[in-house]
């Protein structure tokens with residue numbers, strides 16, 4: 001579903017603006033571009049997520065924003081000022097490191113107060129801010145503990161409090177939850193979101209967990225091989241993927257190759273040996289063009305009478321829902337997912353011939369550039 | 372025991388089999404057996420001789436006969452506090468402190484480079500460079516330095532070539548640390564001490580710096596710490612255990628050495644030389660023993676203070 005006001009709800013002011021940022025490691029023939037050509041605008045107070053597989057350049061991009069790496073080319077603007085060549089200690093940007101990087105020779109409280117101490121703030125201000133921050137992450141009782149004497153989840157909170165204490169303009173979080181177990185992770189997701197709303201600080205959050213990205217973010221940027229492929233709200237990313245990679249990386253999806261036969265407000269396309277499908281017009285589409293359509297398994301409706309025939313190859317029970325592995329007449333496979341509601345389970349079995357259908361807005365047109 | 376196949380694997384049998392079963396079940400016993408020989412060695416040979424020495428310092432020497440009187444007395448310690456002997460102690464401790472400080476200052480950048488930047492062959496080169504001085508004979512090195520520092524030596528020559536002779540002369544004319552030439556001044560003694568003990572400072576400092584993760588320094592910088600602040604608040608505290616370990620070497624080695632000040636420096640004694648003289652020709656074993664107690668006490672105080680200052684907190 002395209003969210004009507006998705007773009008309109010974006011804050012007008014940009015906290016961070018990335019303009020054609022590139023970063024290469026090594027020189028000459030061995031140069032490797034960890035970031036190729038990254039551009040993005042990250043709004044004030046936004047929860048912005050960088051999502052991508054391992055090695056796609058998420059950490060490198062964060063390190064460029066934090067100032068640990070200097071981009072090979074491009075500009076990084078913080079509230080309209082170029083900061084690309086500013087050292088990290090002069091940027092009002094703080095990082096929550098994946099490894100937490102807490103100082104082992106200091107107590108929890110001293111760690112949290114470190115940033116303010118570096119800024120030469122008065123002692124009593126440091127003390128009160130430290131208490132405030134520890135209260136925010138619910139760690140007040142542990143203020144005088146050593147950082148080696150607290151659990152992983154608690155260390156994570158301390159790292160968060162430490163990065164928040166100097167009240168940065170932008171907070172960078174590099175997979176801060178990846179070391180936590182599932183339950184704690186879910187708790188911290190909620191907590192992070194709460195903190196972001198309460199403090200009003202812009203968050204740039206890195207993860208390779210698509211579910212985490214979808215549940216927490218205002219907007220998500222999907223990265224692959226040093227490029228941002230698509231930026232959008234979680235709904236847009238999930239329902240209107242523009243790239244095959246984006247579609248594939250986030251959840252299960254079916255790809256259908258089709259030829260456009262008619263294009264007005266809605267378009268028609270023919271899937272060879274399967275039939276005609278209807279989809280919403282999206283960008284430049286010409287009659288006769290070969291396109292790829294993508295559809296999520298849960299957007300496929302199955303019924304005995306539905307328009308397009310298919311055969312059930314396998315049925316997998318998943319508790320809340322059931323997944324049907326289907327075979328189309330053109331020999332393509334397709335996944336469909338239907339929710340299990342009490343008493344309504346159709347009595348289909350493997351080998352049954354049934355039909356499927358899809359609403360026009362369930363089909364997304366994929367730019368055919370497999371990357 | 373009706374099962375056709377035993378569920379529990381049978382014991383290995385034999386003396387060793389039984390023994391390993393017993394040892395596995397009693398880890399404390401294993402530890403005891405492993406540690407007993409070295410502990411006995413340490414206890415009897417090392418601590419035993421140390422206590423024998425300590426005991427000697429509580430005896431005194433009969434001024435007329437020159438023989439040792441085996442009665443408990445603090446007379447020897449009173450003698451130790453005589454101005455001439457106190458001078459020796461102050462001189463040695465000052466030298467040891469200066470040498471330690473200078474070694475730490477010289478060693479830090481070298482260790483820092485080796486720990487954070489050197490890779491591959493440069494790292495190997497570093498280890499070689501740091502260790503090489505330890506491999507050649509101590510005496511040879513000191514005599515080499517005597518030649519370098521001598522009035523006709525290469526250092527004087529270099530100063531002359533650089534038209535810096537007045538600087539050298541001005542330095543040598545400073546009362547206590549100066550002298551006729553570098554090789555007969557405290558400055559010379561100091562230089563050679565720093566040179567000879569430097570590896571003992573570099574290696575532990577480097578090991579400590581190696582253990583400081585990059586992310587620690589990045590975190591400091593990220594939170595607004597300038598390079599100087601990061602050094603002061605993060606790098607130095609985290610490297611301190613290594614520097615203290617190194618300083619234990621440089622400090623105690625300087626306190627006890629009696630060869631370097633003998634060959635290079637003025638004729639005024641250091642603790643080591645005093646011990647050597649008293650236990651040798653003078654035959655005053657009690658005073659020699661009392662002198663050796665001084666470095667032990669000083670090192671004890673030093674470590675206690677370092678601990679109080681939190682030097683080992685990052686361990």
Ligand SMILES: Nc1ncnc2c1ncn2[C@@H]1O[C@H](COP(=O)(O)OP(=O)(O)OP(=O)(O)O)[C@@H](O)[C@H]1O
Nearest residue numbers: 025026034052053054055056057058059060061208
């Ligand atoms: N200092 C460096 N020198 C050379 N190559 C590097 C360096 N840092 C990163 N790279 C390379 O750049 C690419 C992107 O790395 P980056 O750490 O940004 O990935 P990532 O998206 O954070 O992955 P992950 O999810 O595994 O953390 C990788 O291929 C990596 O090997």
Ligand SMILES: [Mg+2]
Nearest residue numbers: 058059060174
């Ligand atoms: Mg990473």
